[in-house]
Amino acid sequence: MTVTIRLEGSEQLQRELRRLSGDLREEAGKAVLATAVEMRADIVKSIQRGPASGVTYEKYKPRRTHTASAPGQPPMSDTGYLANRITFDRLGDLTAVVGTKVDYAVHLEYGTERMAARPFFRPAVERMRPKYIGKLEELIGRAMK
Secondary structure (H helix, E strand, O other), X not given: OEEEEEOOOOHHHHHHHHHOXXXXXXXXXXXXXXXXXXXXXHHHHHHHHOOXXXXXXXXXXXXXXXXXXXXXXXXXXXXXXXHHHOEEEEEEOOEEEEXXXXXXXXXXXXXXXXXOOOOOXXXXXXXXXXXXXXXXXXXXXXXXX
16 A cells, blocks of 8 residues: 655646756655655554544453544554554655555555444545645745746
């Protein structure tokens, strides 16, 4: 499961980006990378900190209590396995990917026949979207001067 952050748009925008000076192109790449880093941190935080208002149950080995997330909430961390495996990588100067190779992540994100969704990627994308667009608008505004 991955989310790709890529600076793309109309053919005209792409041509203009290719023409940008090295400094502006580098700044655009930094905006892409910063957004990926921030999105990864947002996803991890949502898994680690909840809210968790689902079922509370006792677990064994070691004996402890865990409160699960409710449907619609991000999955609540129990062992830290999922949160520790959210990654980001820069694929190119204007492309970055946030993702995880944890098999059950897609089941949490979208739900199954027996479990309602516990989305954590899509809400993070929606929280990051205005910030990312703002960074790009600022960059384009400076480039137009």
